[in-house]
Amino acid sequence: MTDNDQREVVIRVRGLRNQFGTHVVHEDLDLDVYRGEIIGIVGGSGTGKSVLLRSITGLQKPAAGSIEVFSVDVLHGTEEARATLDERWGVMFQDGALFSSLTVRENVEVPMRAIHELSPEIRRELADLKISLVGLPYLAGDKYPSELSGGMRKRAGLARALALDPEIVFLDEPTAGLDPIGAAAFDTLIRTLSRSLGLTVFLVTHDLDTLYAICDRIAVLAERKVLVTGDLQDMLSVKHPWVHEYFHGPRARAAMDASAGATGAKEE
Amino acid sequence: MRAQDIGAERLETRPVAENGFQMQFDATGDGGQLSLSGALTVHDVTRLHQQLSSIAGTGQVTADLGAVSHIDTAGAWALSTFEQRLSAAGGALHVANASDNALQVLKSVRDAMPKPETPPRQRMDLRAFLEATGRAVVKGVSFALELTGYLGMFFSSLGRILVNPRKFPLTSLVAHSEDVGFRAVPIVALMAFLIGVVLAFQGSAQLRQFGAEVFVVDLIAISVLRELGILLTAIIVAGRTASAFTAAIGSMKMREEIDAMRTLGLDPAMVLFLPRILALLLMLPILGLIANVSGLLGGALMSWLELGISPSMFRIRLIEGTDISHVFVGLIKAPVFALVIGVVGCHAGMQVRGTAESLGRMTSNAVVTAIFAVIVVDAFFSIFFAELGI
Numbered sequence: 194m195t196d197n198d199q200r201e202v203v204i205r206v207r208g209l210r211n212q213f214g215t216h217v218v219h220e221d222l223d224l225d226v227y228r229g230e231i232i233g234i235v236g237g238s239g240t241g242k243s244v245l246l247r248s249i250t251g252l253q254k255p256a257a258g259s260i261e262v263f264s265v266d267v268l269h270g271t272e273e274a275r276a277t278l279d280e281r282w283g284v285m286f287q288d289g290a291l292f293s294s295l296t297v298r299e300n301v302e303v304p305m306r307a308i309h310e311l312s313p314e315i316r317r318e319l320a321d322l323k324i325s326l327v328g329l330p331y332l333a334g335d336k337y338p339s340e341l342s343g344g345m346r347k348r349a350g351l352a353r354a355l356a357l358d359p360e361i362v363f364l365d366e367p368t369a370g371l372d373p374i375g376a377a378a379f380d381t382l383i384r385t386l387s388r389s390l391g392l393t394v395f396l397v398t399h400d401l402d403t404l405y406a407i408c409d410r411i412a413v414l415a416e417r418k419v420l421v422t423g424d425l426q427d428m429l430s431v432k433h434p435w436v437h438e439y440f441h442g443p444r445a446r447a448a449m450d451a452s453a454g455a456t457g458a459k460e461e
Numbered sequence: 462m463r464a465q466d467i468g469a470e471r472l473e474t475r476p477v478a479e480n481g482f483q484m485q486f487d488a489t490g491d492g493g494q495l496s497l498s499g500a501l502t503v504h505d506v507t508r509l510h511q512q513l514s515s516i517a518g519t520g521q522v523t524a525d526l527g528a529v530s531h532i533d534t535a536g537a538w539a540l541s542t543f544e545q546r547l548s549a550a551g552g553a554l555h556v557a558n559a560s561d562n563a564l565q566v567l568k569s570v571r572d573a574m575p576k577p578e579t580p581p582r583q584r585m586d587l588r589a590f591l592e593a594t595g596r597a598v599v600k601g602v603s604f605a606l607e608l609t610g611y612l613g614m615f616f617s618s619l620g621r622i623l624v625n626p627r628k629f630p631l632t633s634l635v636a637h638s639e640d641v642g643f644r645a646v647p648i649v650a651l652m653a654f655l656i657g658v659v660l661a662f663q664g665s666a667q668l669r670q671f672g673a674e675v676f677v678v679d680l681i682a683i684s685v686l687r688e689l690g691i692l693l694t695a696i697i698v699a700g701r702t703a704s705a706f707t708a709a710i711g712s713m714k715m716r717e718e719i720d721a722m723r724t725l726g727l728d729p730a731m732v733l734f735l736p737r738i739l740a741l742l743l744m745l746p747i748l749g750l751i752a753n754v755s756g757l758l759g760g761a762l763m764s765w766l767e768l769g770i771s772p773s774m775f776r777i778r779l780i781e782g783t784d785i786s787h788v789f790v791g792l793i794k795a796p797v798f799a800l801v802i803g804v805v806g807c808h809a810g811m812q813v814r815g816t817a818e819s820l821g822r823m824t825s826n827a828v829v830t831a832i833f834a835v836i837v838v839d840a841f842f843s844i845f846f847a848e849l850g851i
Contacts, residue, residue: 308504311506319506322574326534331575339816339818357503385569389569390565390566391562
């Protein structure tokens with residue numbers, strides 16, 4: 194933990210409270226995310242993982258609390274200060290959330306249009322680069338989202354999120370609905386991009402394999418707040434029943450074995 | 462307060478876009494020395510790309526990135542494009558003094574540089590035109606065939622119900638009747654009333670020139686009862702109900718509910734089409750009758766106000782001058798219109814494929830097709846009755 198204290202905090206959430214009517218989702222929720230890490234947010238259904246993501250990105254107005262991203266107050270900051278944030282983060286929604294009336298390339302170009310100095314030819318070429326960077330074939334750029342498979346749509350959504358080289362990307366269930374091979378490939382992609390581009394990755398997931406394969410740190414949402422944060426070893430020693438069940442269940446054990454096998458193979 | 466301190470620090474360490482970059486190129490005999498400093502980001506990539514393109518030298522170029530504070534994928538793209546140009550001319554780009562971070566970005570961009578592929582070219586000649594026309598004709602014919610198929614499905618499920626009336630979906634028939642019929646009464650009545658008013662108003666203006674104002678009653682009665690009452694009702698119902706059928710069935714199709722039904726041994730024609738089309742079949746004549754009455758009321762009101770034809774006078778003239786056959790000629794069309802609207806709506810719903818766009822497209826297709834089909838059928842009826850002399 195001393196290591197963490199020296200690292201730069203890029204997202205700082207304090208005392209967050211979210212409620213829908215009388216249903217309280219978050220209460221007194223604190224979370225720090227450090228630069229360059231891949232943090233996985235886990236929790237049971239209905240614990241407000243996506244609500245947390247939406248709160249940080251300003252899509253959902255919390256009832257109380259403060260959220261700072263790059264020291265800019267997301268909730269009360271000036272319009273200008275928040276506008277600069279849009280360039281510094283990218284969000285990939287669950288099914289890509291691509292604009293259905295635009296081709297993949299045009300989708301990736303949308304955030305780039307905010308930069309007036311960018312000529313249309315270069316914008317197009319940069320969009321092609323982003324499409325290739327997320328591992329989509331060249332001709333996918335001319336296709337419409339409805340012509341793509343679920344995995345390709347997710348990749349295209351990631352390409353759009355990466356269009357302006359953000360420092361943070363938010364990923365909502367990046368591997369949900371993908372076959373195991375596609376999910377593993379997506380995990381590798383996130384890890385490679387995070388390392389090579391110095392991205393901070395905030396990912397909401399259910400996928401234990403993703404947690405084992407790529408996350409530096411895990412935050413568990415339960416009882417309306419972030420119950421624990423830490424790496425996998427920390428998680429294994431947590432006594433809370435839900436966390437214990439989650440990280441000691443049969444699926445967790447299988448994922449852990451697979452992950453251990455993979456690293457073992459690499460070392461040999 | 463601490464947060465603000467960090468913020469100030471961040472602004473200094475992270476070069477702002479306006480800071481831009483500086484570039485210097487010293488040409489040597491074979492190649493040259495390229496010095497870059499500042500931030501190579503997406504904000505300045507257009508300028509960077511232009512300046513790199515303007516370098517005439519080829520051969521061995523060394524790029525000194527020692528003073529580059531920040532490089533993103535756009536900056537790396539510009540360098541990689543430059544490198545590709547050099548190596549195409551037989552030269553090479555050597556990167557020197559770059560930070561680990563910059564090297565990593567450069568490497569991943571270089572690996573990912575897109576390799577353009579040309580999409581299969583589409584021919585634009587006479588053969589392609591003929592092919593497109595042929596395909597459109599085949600599509601049109603198969604569409605018409607599919608519609609008759611759905612009509613057949615409706616009749617076969619109706620037949621099976623008549624043989625085995627215990628399976629009759631009475632609850633959903635009543636629910637759909639309320640939706641299709643009862644809830645449409647206000648709009649249909651208002652529309653017909655206004656049509657009556659308009660007819661009386663326009664008719665009186667013309668007939669007054671001949672002193673034949675009283676014939677406005679015949680004009681209203683015949684046009685409303687024979688044609689307008691039922692036709693406009695059918696058009697309104699087509700807009701209202703065909704779209705509702707398509708949306709309801711289409712969204713079930715989208716969520717695979719219809720496939721689930723089939724695996725559970727339920728016939729979509731029986732469960733979905735039969736009650737909907739049957740409800741339309743029962744309700745459209747009633748709506749047509751309501752439209753007729755309401756149209757005559759509107760006409761009578763306007764004749765009274767505009768021409769001074771009193772309601773009792775209107776009534777006498779109506780009974781004397783207008784044969785009851787006009788009402789039947791009008792209402793006999795109602796069931797046919799109902800079948801057309803219902804079949805088009807259900808068919809369009811079943812054509813919906815997985816996406817929301819296709820649901821929207823099919824819904825508006827259904828409305829356009831249903832209205833068009835109603836008008837075509839009405840034209841055929843007019844020719845038919847004219848030939849028979851009714």
